[in-house]
Amino acid sequence: MDEPISDVEQYPAKYWHALDDGRIQCDLCPRDCKLHEGQRGACFVRGRVGDAMVLTTYGRSSGFCIDPIEKKPLNHFYPGSSVLSFGTAGCNLACKFCQNWDISKSRSFDRLLDQASPEAIAQCAERYGCKSVAFTYNDPVIFAEYAMDVADACHARNIKTVAVTAGYIHAQPRRDFFAKMDAANVDLKAFTDEFYVRQTGSHLQPVLETLQYLKHETNVWFELTTLLIPGLNDSIQEINAMSEWIVKELGTDVPLHFSAFHPDYKLNDKPPTPAKTLIQARKIALDAGLRYVYTGNVHHVAGDTTYCPACGTELIVRDWYEIKQYRLTQEGCCENCNTAIAGRFGQFAGQFGRQRIPVRVGAAA
Template sequence: MREAMYWEPLEGNRVRCRLCPLNCIIDEGRRGSCRVRKNIGGKLYTLNYGKVSSIAADPVEKKPLFHFYPGSCAFSIGTVGCNMHCLHCQNWEISQADETFPYLEEATPEAIVRLAKHYECESLAYTYNEPTVWYEFVLETSKLAKGEGLKNILVTNGYINEEPFRELAPYIDAMNIDIKAFRDEFYRKISKVPSLEPSKRTAVIAKKEFGIHVELTYLIIPTLNDSEEEIRAFARWVVEELGGDTPVHFSRFFPYYRL
C-alpha cells in the first residue's frame, strides 16, 4: 500500500480520485469503484501496488497486437481491480477482485524487468485486468523498462483521465484499446460507466499526439452492439479520427460472468 497519485482532499475527510473519468468521491474508510483505491485518514492510497495476480510470457499476438513486432514475446503481468464492471468480463475473477485475492504475489518493478529480460521478451505488457487502476506500479515499471530497452504495451479500456495518461504516454510504445460498443447506452448498462467518450479520446491522443501504435478490439455481442448502423459508425470514427491504417480486431462473444 502506498499513497496514490492523482487525487485531491475534500471537506469532511473525503477525497476525490482524479485518475479516471469516474472521479470517485470517497468517504473515509471507503473505496473507489475500482475497489483498489481507498481513503485512509483523509488520504487516498493504492492497495494493489506491487501485487501481481497473473504473469506469463505471451506471444504479442495474444494481446492482441498483430502489427507490433509480430512473432515477438510480450512479458505479461496483471493485478486486481477495474474501473469498469462489464457483465461479460472474461477476466472477472481478477478484474472484480481486490487486494484480498488469495493468489497475489509481491513484485517490484526491478524484478519484473529482470524476469522479462530473463525470458528474452522484447516487451512488457500490462494486461489481464485494467492497468489504469495499477497506475503507480505501471508508471514506475514502464519507466524502468524503457531505460532497459524494453517496449511497453497497455491492454486497456482507455478509461483514464487526460492528465495521468499524458504523464504515462511517453513510456508506452503500443496499446490495444477495447472499444466495448459505440453507444453510451451500452457503456451505462453493460460496462457500468457513463460514456464511451473517454476511451475514444485516449485512443486519439495516444496515436495522434504521442505516436503510440494503437490497435482496437471490438467484441461483438449479438443483439447488444452488433447492429450494422453501430458497426458502421465505429468504423467511420476509426477512419476519420485515427486513420485507415489502424488495425481493428472484431472478437467473437462467448457467454461469461453475468452475460
C-alpha cells in the same frame, strides 16, 4: 468479506484532491469517486487512508505468463515476439460480460500471490528474452503508479511496454501513463453510450477522447479491439458508424480486431458470437476504408492475416497465434511492392508461437 483498507499494504497514490466537505476525490478516471475515511473507490484497489489516497496493489500480481504478442492482440507490434504479461486485481469498469472477471472483479487480495518489484519484472523479461512487458488481464489504468514504475525499469533495459486497456482515464493521468507506454490495445467496447452505460457502468466519450489523444498527441502504437456481443453491439449500422469514425478521427492505418464473445460472468443469456458475424464486421470495416481488420477468438486464417493494402500480397499469414509466412522487410515494407506497412517492425527472427509459459518473478530487485 472485504478486508478493511487500513489492513492491507498501501502505496501513496497520485491523482486526487481534497473536497470542501471533508471527502477526497480520486482524479484518475471519470468515475470521480468521492471517499470518506476507510472507503474504497469503485475499482476496489484505490482508497482513502487518513487524508490521502492509497493504492493497495502496488508490487502485487495475480500471476505472470509469457505470451505471443499477437495474443494481446497486437498484430503490428514486433510480430512473432514474446511478451511478459501480468495484471493485478480490480477494475474501474463494471462490464457484465467480463472475460477475466475472476481477476478484475476480485474482492480478495489472496489471489495476489506473486510479489514483484518493477526492477524484478524488468529483469525477468530480459532473462526470458521478451521484447516487451504487457500490463493486462485487468485494466492497468487503476494501478497506474505501479505500471509506470515498471515501464521505467523496462525502458532502462531496452524492453518495450504494452498497455491493454479500456482507455477510461482523465486527461492528466492519461498524459503521464501513456508517456511510459510503447504500445496499447484499447477496447472500444461498442459505439453507443447506451451500451457503455448499461453494460459497463461507464461512458463512451472518454474512451473516444483517449483514442484521439493517442493518435494526435503521442507516438504510442495502438490497435483497437471490439468484442461483438449478439444483439447488443453487432448491428451493421453500429459497426459501420464505428468504422467511419475510426477512419475520420484516427485514420485508415489503425488495426481493428473484432473478437468473438462467449457467455461469462453476468451475461450468460447471450449466445457465442457466430464466426459469420465477425467476418461480416470485418468486411464492413474494410469497405469503410480501414486497411487492417482482423477477427479473433475464431479460427479464420484470412481474418488473422496481414495484407499489403497496395498490392494485396499476404504479408503475415497467421493461424491462431502461429506465423506461417512472413514477407515484410526489416523496415516494415512489403517485400513485393515496397509499400510501408503501419506498425512497429524490426528484424524477424522467428516466432514465439502458441505457447503460454507461466513464470515466477519474485520480489527481489
